[in-house]
C-alpha cells in the first residue's frame with residue numbers, strides 16, 4: 001500500500017461508495033467490493049507465503065508425459081507457487097503489485113484466482129484455506145476502510161521508498177520497513193466506538 005497509493009485510494013473509494021462512512025465492511029459486503037477482492041488475489045499472487053508450495057512431498061497418482069518428459073506413477077514431486085504466480089505469460093509485469101489484472105474492463109472480477117494454487121493441491125491441500133481466505137479479506141477490508149498509508153522521510157527530508165524484502169524459507173514474511181499508517185480523517189476513537197457499537 002505504501003508503494004501503491006493509487007491502490008488503497010481506489011479501494012477506499014469503492015468501500016465508501018458502498019458503505020458510507022459510518023460502518024465497517026462485513027462478509028455480506030464481499031460480493032460488492034470487487035476491487036478489494038482483486039487486492040486479496042494480488043496479495044496471494046505477488047509474494048506467496050509459501051513460495052515453494054508443498055510443505056510435504058507429493059507423488060504422482062498416474063504416469064504422464066509433460067513437455068516430452070515421461071513422469072512415472074508414484075514419483076515424488078514438488079511444485080513452486082512462485083513460478084506459477086510469476087509466470088509473465090499469465091501475469092505481465094509480475095513483480096509489480098497490480099490488482100487490476102484480476103478485473104475486466106467493466107470492473108468485474110475475472111475467472112483467475114491465485115487461491116487455486118496458493119493453498120496447494122490434492123490430498124495435502126491447505127486445510128486452513130477457508131479460514132485464511134476469510135481472515136485475509138476481513139483484515140484487508142477493515143484496514144482499507146479505516147487507515148491511510150504513506151512513506152516516511154529520511155533525515156534529508158526525502159521519502160523512504162520501501163523495497164519489498166522477505167525473510168523465511170518454507171513460509172516467508174516481509175522484513176520490517178519504515179512507513180506511516182494513520183487513521184483516515186473521519187476515523188477517531190469516538191467514531192470507531194460508535195461504529196463498533198452500531199455493528200452489534
Ligand code: HEM
Nearest residue numbers: 049050053054055056118119120121124125126127128132
Ligand atoms: C495465506 C495463508 C495460507 C497459505 C498461503 C497457506 C498455504 C499452504 C500450502 C501451499 C500448503 C501445502 C499444500 C500442499 O502440500 O500442496 C499448506 C499446508 C497446510 N496448511 Fe496452510 N496456508 C495458509 C494458512 C493456513 C492456516 C490459517 C492454517 C490453519 C488454520 C493452515 C494449516 C495448514 C496445514 C495443517 C497444512 C498441512 C496439510 C498437510 O500436509 O496435509 N494454513 N498451506
